[in-house]
Amino acid sequence: MANVLARGDSPARDGEKRLERFLKHKPSFFTGGFNPDEAVKWVEEVEIIFNVMECAEENKLTLGTYVLREEANQWWKCAKLRLGERRVVITWEMFKREFFTKYFPADVKNKKVIEFMKLEYGSMTVAEYAAKFDSLCVFSPHYNTPEAENDKCFKSESGLHPDIKHNIGFAEIQNFTTLVAKARICDEDGKAKSNYFKAMRGKGQDRGKPYDVKEKGNVRSRRAKEKDSGGDNCYKCGKSGHRAWECKKDNTNCFNCGKEGHTAIDCKTPTPTCFNCGEVDHKSPMCKQPKKITGKVFALNGEGASQVDNLIRAS
Numbered sequence: 001m002a003n004v005l006a007r008g009d010s011p012a013r014d015g016e017k018r019l020e021r022f023l024k025h026k027p028s029f030f031t032g033g034f035n036p037d038e039a040v041k042w043v044e045e046v047e048i049i050f051n052v053m054e055c056a057e058e059n060k061l062t063l064g065t066y067v068l069r070e071e072a073n074q075w076w077k078c079a080k081l082r083l084g085e086r087r088v089v090i091t092w093e094m095f096k097r098e099f100f101t102k103y104f105p106a107d108v109k110n111k112k113v114i115e116f117m118k119l120e121y122g123s124m125t126v127a128e129y130a131a132k133f134d135s136l137c138v139f140s141p142h143y144n145t146p147e148a149e150n151d152k153c154f155k156s157e158s159g160l161h162p163d164i165k166h167n168i169g170f171a172e173i174q175n176f177t178t179l180v181a182k183a184r185i186c187d188e189d190g191k192a193k194s195n196y197f198k199a200m201r202g203k204g205q206d207r208g209k210p211y212d213v214k215e216k217g218n219v220r221s222r223r224a225k226e227k228d229s230g231g232d233n234c235y236k237c238g239k240s241g242h243r244a245w246e247c248k249k250d251n252t253n254c255f256n257c258g259k260e261g262h263t264a265i266d267c268k269t270p271t272p273t274c275f276n277c278g279e280v281d282h283k284s285p286m287c288k289q290p291k292k293i294t295g296k297v298f299a300l301n302g303e304g305a306s307q308v309d310n311l312i313r314a315s
Helices: 002-024 036-053 057-066 070-084 092-103 106-117 126-137 146-158 162-171 176-205 213-228
Strands: none
Touching: 002 036, 002 057, 036 057, 036 092, 057 092, 070 092, 106 126, 126 146, 126 176, 146 162, 146 176, 162 176
16 A cells, blocks of 8 residues: 555656756746747746756646746636647647747747848947847748758858958858858957057157147247348338338339339339439340349348358448
8 A cells, every 4th residue: 555655646756856956947937028038038048947957848838837927827827728628738839839929929020030131230249240140040940940051151141241241251151150250250350450550540640740839839939020120121112120011101112213202104204214323215124234233131130140150240
């Protein structure tokens, strides 16, 4: 009798031990609500624990539904009654179909498929792009078969940055893992090259210029000193210290007769006067007399005069 009782209690004890092993892996509780990504993540996590435990197919449903809580637990009670009316054995795969219909509806799945088809490199790194590609690829069954490895590589390569695609496209890589590794190396090398040239341009900008602001300031101040010391000559009156447009003299000199009070256009002298010899009937370019040598007057300060060797000084 004791042996019969022991054999009768054995399935229950096995179930408890199996549940203890399952809970040692600390599975997450699923409480429901509209969170499609979290629902998919929960199923994946539970199935990873099943694989580690080498769980039999007939035990997966009991263990998986044990960690349903709150709204999700109430939903499963109703769904189980509905499935039980069909008089069929409920399996883990049947549970997943019902679960995803509730918490990962078709419209959300279709959006994931569209997002996968439009996936591009953008501002992501290659590692981020590959992770996003893998997470969305599961919603497109065609790309999850061994026969579609070439199509998977083509789809991944088409979304890469043009610079990376240019460098690895010619290799015609047909293995997805190899493609990701090559693209990542190319991306890192390109960024290192870009950072190097940015650093070199930064060093070039720090170099001294031939004419810096300080030197320009000195030039301006030097010109101002020359103006104050009479370095500018007026072409209207011939005096220094100001320029023609600043001249206060009302009279102008005539270039025809050399007299003041009128210009050459208004001159009434019938014959021109030579500025070289002072005679009439010809101009200085036609004068046959020796050319007069005119001197130049410079205004120098004391510092400038001390630096000139051929300066005529008054005694």
